[in-house]
Amino acid sequence: MExxxxxKWLWAARFYKTRSLASEEINKGHVQVNGAVVKPARELQRGDSVQLxxxxxxxTVTVLDLSDKRGPAPQAAWLYQETAESVQLRQHAAEQRRLAPEPALALTQGRPTKRERRDTEKLRDGQW
Structure with missing residues (x-):
């Protein structure tokens, strides 16, 4: 297979669960081949660089082999090789997400109570 x-390749390499999801992401511009935004029918060759x-x-992965059949994950891993820079950036982003504070913890007291909401509305309407 040349x-x-x-x-089909993104589906077989297990980046997306279905071909239709892969096509949607490609149409949204989330997938690039050799630095260019592509359409779902774009033909892929060995050695192409895919950024998704x-x-x-x-x-960012390099295409090592082509397959139109979806197999188990270990078999799909043989279809591509992720660049070292991509692995490093992905791990750094995961670490940043892990260390980020929980959004709910940023609020000092949480949601206002019914009484606090009514008091706020009175202040806003000028009734106090």
Missing amino acids: RLRID RNGPVTR
Whole structure:
């Protein structure tokens, strides 16, 4: 197999759960091949560099092999090699998310009570 559609390859390499999800992400511009935004029908070759964003995670991988069949995860890992820079950035981002404070902890007292809300509305309306 010399060439394969990128949406099929992303599905077979287990980056996305379905081909339709892979196609949607490609259409949104979250996938680039060799630095260019592509369409789902773009044919992929061995040696191509694929940059994809899946949520907050951005990965850059090099295509090692092509497969149009989705197999187990260890087999799918043989289809690509993630660049060292991509691994480092992904680990750094995961560490930042882990160390980030919980958003709810940023609030000093949590949600206002019913009484506090009424008092706030009175202040806003000028009744005090």
